[in-house]
Amino acid sequence: MDLSLIIQQSISLSISGSTLKIYAQSDDEDAGMDDVAINVDGFMDEFFSEVEEIREMIDKIQYNVEEVKKKHSSILSAPQTDEKTKQELEDLMADxxxxxxxxxxxxxxxxxxxxxxxxxxxxxxxxxxRKTQHSTLSRKFVEVMTEYNRTQTDYRERCKARIQRQLEITGKATTNEELEEMLEQGNSAVFTQGIIMETQQAKQTLADIEARHSDIIKLENSIRELHDMFMDMAMLVESQKKIMILICLTVLGLIVCDH
Structure with missing residues (x-):
């Protein structure tokens, strides 16, 4: 039967004990649903256990990414740096x-x-x-880590904007290009030189600038690590696109042959 003649096909995976069943159905036949049972040995049981473990870790990462976003907003909205919140953020990033x-x-x-x-x-x-499961997990992992990278990059921009506003308050206006050059120097003194700390507000402004600069330095290290990991996994997922197509066609082929 040619694939173009198939109106509808549904594939469901049912794992029960040591058996995996693949179900296929076509609307142009009244014969009902054919079951193809594939015995799964101890090795596959172990494999699915590992798959579940990986999925749980990816879910944990995804949850932590959302928590990181909350910490970012909390830090940027606070008038003063909260060391407890910063430590919680660092713990989340480490996890x-x-x-x-x-x-x-x-x-x-x-x-x-x-x-x-x-x-x-x-x-x-x-x-x-196993190929299908591996490809699915890899794609999900890349999606989650891409969102984390986006979160980190966004926080860097917000920290930079905060520094720029604080510098303007002190009368030291800077352009984006000048600010980037100052950030590349990696020394908070380039931001604060010439600022007169005669008032408590000035001291607080200075402390905030230094804190945001410290955050950016840590972020840049994290973003570099994420970039390397992302490129590694992205290439892996890209290489699996053709494999996934072949898998789908093969499964469809098996189902068509059964009919």
Whole structure:
């Protein structure tokens, strides 16, 4: 049967004990639904356990990213730097980094296992399942880490704008280009030189400028790390696009043959 003649096909994965079932249905036939049962051995049970572990870690990263956004807003809206909030932010970022490295390591391990099996024998049903799961997890991971990178970059811009406003208050107006040059020097003294700290407000302004500059330095290190990780995983996902198409066609082919 040609694929163009199929009006509707639905595929559902049902894992129960050690059995995986793939269901297919076509509207142009009254025969009902055919079940294809694929036995899943202990290795696949272990694989799905690892998949669930990876998924939970990605969910944890996603949750922490949302918490990071809240901390960013809290820090920028506060008149003074709250050390407790800053520490909580650093703890969140450290946890994201730890889990992200664990996820990347596990995804690479699965990828290597798949490559080794592909070299040793022809494609099997469980190999196609593992490829699909690996691709799905990789894409989700890249999406979450991309959002985290966007969050960090946005916070950097907001910190920079805060510094620029505070400098204007002290009478030291700067352009975006000048501000970037000052940030590249990595020394908060370039922002505060010439500021007279005769009042408490001036001292607070100075402290805020130094705090935001410190945040930006930490952010830039984090963004560099994220960039390397993102490029690594993005290339992995890109290389899997053709694989996913082949998997889908293969599964459809199996279903068509059954009909």
């Amino acid at each position: 994201i980094k730890k889990n992200a490295n664990r996820v990347r390591g596990k995804l690479k391990g699965i990828e290597q296992s798949i490559e080794q099996e592909e070299q040793g024998k022809s494609a099997t049903a469980d190999l196609r399942i």
